[in-house]
Amino acid sequence: MNDNGCIHLNNFKAAKGTNPYKIVHAFFVSCTSFEARRYKATSCLCFTCGKPGPRMHSCLHCIYFACYAGHIQEHSKSKKHFLYVDLSYGNIYCAQCQDYIYDRELNEISISHKLKEAKSLGISMPFMPWLPNSNEAMALRRLRKRRLISPHTTIGLRGLQNLGSTCFMNCIVQTLIHTPLLRDYFLAEKHKCKAQGSGKCLVCEVSKLFQEFYSGAKTPLTLHRLLHLIWTHARHLAGYEQQDAHEFFIATLDVLHRHCMNGVDENGEKKENGRCNCIIDQIFTGGLQSDVVCTSCHGVSTTIDPFWDISLDVAGPGSLAACLERFTRAEHLGSAAKIKCSTCRCYRESTKQLTLETLPIVASFHLKRFEHSSQIDRKINAFVSFPAELDMTPFMSSHRRAVDVGADNNNAPEGVFEDNRYSLFAVVNHVGSLDAGHYTAYVRQMKGGWFKCDDHMITRASLREVLDSEGYLLFYHKTVLEYDCDAA
């Protein structure tokens, strides 16, 4: 099969150009406007039998609509109009060649109309499979050394030496290394650094680390350079005592985010709205919406703040979903905490509700198991169950708003096409007491393949074992990634 069409189509194109195809396609295959949709809705019926199918086609010569159950063939024979377009997919049938034919030029028109249609309907770009360009195809041919990735492969797994109470770092590094999208970024060598070779960039260090993890070697790694870099850039973590893994995680993201600015093209890393577009923000940043509602005038004041993780209270609820439900519930602030209402122009009692305005690709949950107060520091061992698959839709701002307004007219399928499913890929656990504890991590190597990382020891684990563990930090990865509409 080639995409040079056939002699009959080429003759037709030479006589009439591509316009007949363009018009049929824009109006009846991929509607590029509301007007086109009106035509398509009302006129896509077989001119012979009046039915809407099966497999409607349009004659390319005279725009005669007919079904594939014999009528388009009849028309073609009697009028000697040999080319007709399939109205579902836009492919062209040549009755003389007796098959569908493919033409590069018309295919390009078809793709551009599909993109236009997606944009006009506000849906994400249709899926396009990856086709290697000539450079990529050549690079693949030239690459002699290949590694087979089988379901039982252990490539990408390496233990990490404990440098004296550094298990808090080891478990976070294991988590980052096994974050699918971060791995793809680094293995594709996307970080181009200005400060290359200076040994001062944490992103470069992580990039090297990925190469080490995937080199195929099995001996445990020593992360002294990484630790030193973090000590230099996040001074509050310097020292030889045990640190909090959560604090280390946030500090690491912060340093990585700052060092991403070492990237070659400064403008390219920024979006027009001024928000950072570095890989850390692309993967880990979500938007937390806070609605403060005045109880007198019901005026709403909304702010949206970026977040990297969500800290949840564990006392009370017994599951992650219950924790999230409580986190996103409207809370009455009480008479002691009056807030100035901009409509009433005076201090009023109000309610406050937190919801998720935008979701990050990696959702990180921090279960607040360590309680620090002036009197006592303690660890809460309360059981909190967490699922392998999590749907975040109920905690979204758009969803909560619809629920709160009531079920009357608002069960419209808003957000029906949003897919907010997440799957668990890493869990960090803390065992032992507050001052003499130890961190371990469970990571997902491939779908369904779990491993326990305990410093230099890596052992196979079952999903059951992961879900039964206590859980301190939980990491979920978005199941379906959307295309960025702006990028096209």
Place this chain on the structure above:
Amino acid sequence: MTVNNTIAHQRLVLSGDRERFRELLRRRLIECGWRDQVRMLCREAVKENENSNVTFDMLVTKVTPRARALVPDTVKKELLQKIKTYLLTQKDQ
């Protein structure tokens, strides 16, 4: 197709929701591996008839029954439920 069905269909096209449902279905079928399975079925069918000229219509007759059977129930259920909900909310307006 009854008059009601035709109107529902026209509304779906007009609002663009038919295309939205189609895109959702397409995505689900890719996610669950159906698309790859069907691709393999087509390859087999082409290989079996290596010596003759395989046409699109031959492939359709050969692969369709098996391809239809391969669509997971979860995908069918989700689409059915979403279209049902959609049509019911439309009726009220």
